[in-house]
Amino acid sequence: MMPGGTSQLIAQRIGAAVLTLLIVSAVIFTITGLLPGDAAQQALGQSATPETLAALRAQMGLDQPAHIRYFRWLSGLVSGDLGKSAMNSLPVTELIATRLPNSLVLAGVTAAVSVPIALMLGIVSAMRRGSLLDRGLNLATLSLVAVPEFLVATIAVLIFAVKLNWLSALSNTADTATLGAFVRAYAMPVMTLCCVIIAQMARMTRAAVIDQLSASYVEMAVLKGARPVRVVLTHALPNAIGPIANAVALSLSYLLGGVVIVETIFNYPGIASLMVDAVTNRDMPLVQACAMIFCTGYLVLVLVADVVAIVANPRLRK
Amino acid sequence: MSAPKSRTSMQSAWRFVSSLPIPGLVGLVIVVFWMLIAMLGPSIAPYEVGAIVAPDVFGALTTQNPLGTDYLGRDMLSRILFGARYTVGLALAAALAASVTGTALGLTAAVAGRWIDELMSRVMDALISIPSKMLALVIVASFGSSVQLLMLTAWLSYTPGAYRIARSLAVNVKTLEYVQVARARGEKLPYIACVEILPNMINPMLADFGLRFVFVVLLLSGMSFLGLGVQPPNADLGSLVRENISGLGEGAPAVIMPALAIATLTVSVNMLIDSLSGRSVRAEN
Numbered sequence: 001m002m003p004g005g006t007s008q009l010i011a012q013r014i015g016a017a018v019l020t021l022l023i024v025s026a027v028i029f030t031i032t033g034l035l036p037g038d039a040a041q042q043a044l045g046q047s048a049t050p051e052t053l054a055a056l057r058a059q060m061g062l063d064q065p066a067h068i069r070y071f072r073w074l075s076g077l078v079s080g081d082l083g084k085s086a087m088n089s090l091p092v093t094e095l096i097a098t099r100l101p102n103s104l105v106l107a108g109v110t111a112a113v114s115v116p117i118a119l120m121l122g123i124v125s126a127m128r129r130g131s132l133l134d135r136g137l138n139l140a141t142l143s144l145v146a147v148p149e150f151l152v153a154t155i156a157v158l159i160f161a162v163k164l165n166w167l168s169a170l171s172n173t174a175d176t177a178t179l180g181a182f183v184r185a186y187a188m189p190v191m192t193l194c195c196v197i198i199a200q201m202a203r204m205t206r207a208a209v210i211d212q213l214s215a216s217y218v219e220m221a222v223l224k225g226a227r228p229v230r231v232v233l234t235h236a237l238p239n240a241i242g243p244i245a246n247a248v249a250l251s252l253s254y255l256l257g258g259v260v261i262v263e264t265i266f267n268y269p270g271i272a273s274l275m276v277d278a279v280t281n282r283d284m285p286l287v288q289a290c291a292m293i294f295c296t297g298y299l300v301l302v303l304v305a306d307v308v309a310i311v312a313n314p315r316l317r318k
Numbered sequence: 319m320s321a322p323k324s325r326t327s328m329q330s331a332w333r334f335v336s337s338l339p340i341p342g343l344v345g346l347v348i349v350v351f352w353m354l355i356a357m358l359g360p361s362i363a364p365y366e367v368g369a370i371v372a373p374d375v376f377g378a379l380t381t382q383n384p385l386g387t388d389y390l391g392r393d394m395l396s397r398i399l400f401g402a403r404y405t406v407g408l409a410l411a412a413a414l415a416a417s418v419t420g421t422a423l424g425l426t427a428a429v430a431g432r433w434i435d436e437l438m439s440r441v442m443d444a445l446i447s448i449p450s451k452m453l454a455l456v457i458v459a460s461f462g463s464s465v466q467l468l469m470l471t472a473w474l475s476y477t478p479g480a481y482r483i484a485r486s487l488a489v490n491v492k493t494l495e496y497v498q499v500a501r502a503r504g505e506k507l508p509y510i511a512c513v514e515i516l517p518n519m520i521n522p523m524l525a526d527f528g529l530r531f532v533f534v535v536l537l538l539s540g541m542s543f544l545g546l547g548v549q550p551p552n553a554d555l556g557s558l559v560r561e562n563i564s565g566l567g568e569g570a571p572a573v574i575m576p577a578l579a580i581a582t583l584t585v586s587v588n589m590l591i592d593s594l595s596g597r598s599v600r601a602e603n
Contacts, residue, residue, distance in 0.1 A: 023444040032460050139341055142592050146532050146584035150543050150559055151577035154566060162569040257451045261540055265563070276544055279459040287459040294452050302447070 010307050017303045024295045025077070029070050032284050077292060083285040085278075092289045096271060100293070103263070103270035107255050109186055110193045115248055118198040122205025122244075127232050129210060137202070144199035149261040153192040160188060189266045193258050197251050204247030211243065212236040242312020249305035253298050342593025348586035356406035359399035367400040368392065368551065376562070376570035386571035389562050394572050397558055398579050404554035405580065408465065408538055412472035413530040419473070420480025421516075421523055427481075428488030429511045439485070442478040450475035450537050458546045468547060472534045479533075483526050487519040494518075528591040532584045539580050555580045 064072070076082060082092035121141075125134040160167045167184055212218065213236050221235045263273040275290035277283075338346060365371050370391045377387035385394035423442075427435040454471045461467055491497060492515060500514045539556030541547035548554045553561065558576035566573050 020444055020447050024448055027444070027448065028456055031456050139589075142341075142588055143585045146536070146588040147581045148536055148539055148543075148556075148577065148584070150540075150556075151574075151581045154559070154573050154577055157566050158569050158574065162567065253449075256449050257540075260451055260455070261543065264544055275455060276546075279455050279546060282459055282462075284459065287456060291452050291456050295448055298449050298452075299447055 006310060009310050013303060013306050013310070017299050021296060021299055024299070025074060025292060026070065028288055028291050028295070029073060032288055033066060033069070073288070077289070082289040085286050086283045087278075087281050087286075092285050095274065095286065096289060096293070099269060099271045099274045102268065103259065103272060106186070106189060106193070106259065106263075106268065106270055107252075110190050110197065110255060111252055113190055114194045114197045114201065114251075117194070118201035118248075118251070119205055119244065121198070121202040123209055123232065123237070125202070126206045126209035126213060127228060129213075141199035141203050144195055145203070147196070149192055149196065149258050150265055152195045153188070153262060153265045156188045156191050189262050189268055192262050192265075193255060196258055197254055200254060201247055201251035204251060205244050208240045208243035208247060209236060212240045215239075242309055245308040245312065246305045249301050249308065253301040253305075256294050256298050338590075339593050341589045345586040345589030345591075345593065348582055349590055352402065352406060352583050352586070355399060355402045357403075359402050363393075363396040363399040365393040365396040367396055369396075376565040376568060376572055379571055385575045388558070388572040389565060394558075394575055397553065398555065398576055401553050401555045401558050401576065402579065402583075404548055404552065405535060405539060405556070406583070408469060408548075408554070409472075409531055409534040412469045412534045412538075413476065413527060415469070415473045416476035416530050416534075417480050417523060417527040420477045420482075421484040421519075423477070424481045424484025424486075425488050425511045425516060425519075427485050428492055429507050429515070435485075438481070442481045445474065446478040446482070448475075450533070451540065454537060454541055455546070458541070463541075463546050463549055465548060465552075468538055468541065472537055475537065476530045476533055480523075480526055480530060484519065484523060487522055488515050491515045491518050525591050525594050528587050532587050535580065535584050 073083075080093055082096070084090065085092055085095055121137060125137045128134045167187055209232070213232070215236075218231060218236055221231045226235070259270065260272040260276060262268065263270045264276055267273070271290060271293065275287065275294070278286035278290060335343070335346065360367075371393050372383055372387040372391045375387060375389050375391050377383055377391070379386050383393050383395065385398065388394055388397060423438060427438045450472075453475055454468070457467060457471050488511075497510060497514050500510050505514075538547055539554060539559075542554050542556030543560050545560055548557050550557070550561075555576045559573060559580075562570060562572040562576075
C-alpha cells in the first residue's frame, strides 16, 4: 500500500505532465501554422485559382479559425487520426505505424545494452573514487558526452565496415531472421547511441552512489568492519536505487536527440528518419505528428524519472 | 597607474592558469586554439574556400593537402578553417544570447514578486520540455533554414536552462545577510539585483555559459549534418561532414576531419568547465 501523500504527489506530477503536453502541442501547432501559406496552397501549387483554393480549403477545414483547427487537430491526435501526408497523401497514422516499431526496437536494444554497462561503470568508479581508474573513466565519460553522434558513427563505420569489413555501413533491417543478421543490422546504430548514453548514465550513477557512500550509515557499516564490496552492494546500493533509476530515465531521454542523427546516418527506417524527410519536404501534418510523438516520449521519460524519485525518497512524500 | 594594474590582472590570469589540473589546462589550450582559428582561419587558409585544387576526390593526407581533399577535390584544411568561423561564431552568439537572457530573467524572477516568478517559471518549464532538436526541426520545417532562424532556435532552446540556474543562484544569494542589509537600507530592487546579487553569481553563470556553448555547437552542427542547418555555399563544420558523407565507405579523411574538429572543440570546453566546477555537460536538456 502506498501512503496517501505519495499517490497524491504522483497524481500531481502526472497532471502537470499532461498540462505541459497540452502547452507543447499548442506551441508546435502555432509554430507550424504561423506562415501564411497552407496545405491547400501547397497541394495545388501553380495551378491554384482563388476558387479551387477556397474549395480545397473548405474541404480540408482550413477556412476555420485557428483555435477550432487546433482543437480538431488535438482530438485527431487523441483518436489516432493524424490527417494525410502532404507529400504522398497516405494517412500519417499508417506511415508512422510502419516506422515506429523499428525505432522502438532500436531504443529498446540500446537501453538493454547501455543500462547494465553504465551501472557497472558508475558503481565501480564510485567504489574506487579518486583512483586512477575513476579518473580515467571520468575523463572518458566527460569527453564522450560532448562528442557529436556523427563522429562516433563515422569512426564505427571506419573501423567495423571499412577496415575490418565485419559489418555493412548501412543498416539492413529487412533481414533480421537469424541472430547473426539481427546483430549485423543493429550493431553500429546501437553502438553509436550507447556511447553518449552510457557516458551520461555512468556519470549520474557514480554521483548517486557517492552521495550514499558519504552518508553516516555507510560510515557505520565501515566501522563495523564490513568489506567494501558488501558496504556498496548491501548498504549503499539499495538506497541509491531511486536516484539511479532517475538517472537511467533521464539519460534515456537523450536517445530522442541522438536517434535523429543515427537513423539518418545509417539509413535506418525509423520514425526519426521519417521526420527528417518530412522536414526536408515540409510535409507539415507528418512533422506535427512526429514532433508530438517525440515530445510525448520525452515527457514520459522525465515523468518516470520524477515518479521514481518520489517513490524512492521517503522525505519527498510529505 | 595602468601598468601595475595590468600586471596584477596578468598575475591573476597566470594564477588561474597554473591552478588548473592537467585536463583543464589541455581544454583551455584547445579552446584558445579554436578561438584563434575562428578569428584568423580564413586569412591563414592555404587555398580559397571554393577552389578545386586536387585532381582526385577524397584524397589522402599529403603535404599539399594536410587534411586531404573533399568530394570535389577541394582542400579540406581550408574548408575547415573557413567552417570553424561559422560553427564557433554562431554558437558563441547564440550561447551568449541565451545566457544573458536567462540570467536577466532569472534575476528578475528572484527579486520580483511571487506572481512574476511563478508565471516566468511556468513558461520556462513548458519551453524546456520540448527537446531542442525537435524544436529546431519544427521551426525549420515551418520557415525553412536560415542562419538567423537557427540562432533564434538555439536561443529559445537554451534560455530556459540558463534561467533555471540563474534563478536558483539568485534565490540563494538573496537570503544572504548583506542583501538583507541592503534591503533594510532601503535600496531599490534594480540596485539589489545588479549590485548586490549579480556579481556573486557571475562565476557559476560563466561556467553555465560554457555548457550552453557546447549544447549549441552540437545542435547546430547536428542540424547542418542533417542538411537543415547552414546552407550551401556556406558551410559550418557539420555541413562539411554531410557533404562528404559519401566518402565514408572508402574511409575518406574528408568525413572524419571536420567531425574530429567539432569533437575537439566541444570536449575541450567540457574539460575546461569540469575542472572549474565539476558539473557535467548535458545535465539537463
